[in-house]
Amino acid sequence: MDIINNLLSIFVAYGILDRWQRIGSKYYYIERLEEVAWYEALSKCQAIGGHLLSIKNQEEFDAIKCELDREKHYWIDINDLTKEGEFISGATGQKATYFNWHQTEPNNKNGNENCVELYYHNDKHLMNDDNCQEKELFICEPNDQV
Numbered sequence: 001m002d003i004i005n006n007l008l009s010i011f012v013a014y015g016i017l018d019r020w021q022r023i024g025s026k027y028y029y030i031e032r033l034e035e036v037a038w039y040e041a042l043s044k045c046q047a048i049g050g051h052l053l054s055i056k057n058q059e060e061f062d063a064i065k066c067e068l069d070r071e072k073h074y075w076i077d078i079n080d081l082t083k084e085g086e087f088i089s090g091a092t093g094q095k096a097t098y099f100n101w102h103q104t105e106p107n108n109k110n111g112n113e114n115c116v117e118l119y120y121h122n123d124k125h126l127m128n129d130d131n132c133q134e135k136e137l138f139i140c141e142p143n144d145q146v
């Protein structure tokens with residue numbers, strides 16, 4: 001993956017990929033203005049050659065959360081749209097492997113919370129399942145990033 005990282009560095013240097021922001025060892029796009037429903041966030045990430053953020057581990061989570069606005073909510077790729085309670089990574093189509101839920105989440109409130117967001121509550125940015133129609137900011141990462 002050194003080749004991909006080198007290519008990304010070159011593209012960024014020439015402004016081709018300047019929407020992608022380097023955070024820690026990887027690249028991300030954090031939407032900071034336009035709040036949209038989960039499906040729209042999904043297609044907006046696809047339109048820029050990416051997918052909704054798929055958090056792999058605590059290290060990645062810790063790097064990203066420092067960049068987030070505490071007043072805002074951010075869609076990521078995890079959802080249980082196919083089967084209630086079975087959280088899938090939209091990026092890989094596989095069961096999500098990294099979770100960091102708020103204490104009482106996921107609660108599938110009103111039987112209608114199937115998309116996962118990051119939001120700040122009780123001094124922490126953590127995960128919550130929310131109504132997919134809610135308008136929120138979102139985080140993308142490039143498709144070729146592992």
Ligand SMILES: [Ca+2]
Pocket residue numbers: 080084085108112113114115129
């Ligand atoms: Ca659910």
Ligand SMILES: [Ca+2]
Pocket residue numbers: 105106107108109113128129130
């Ligand atoms: Ca919830």
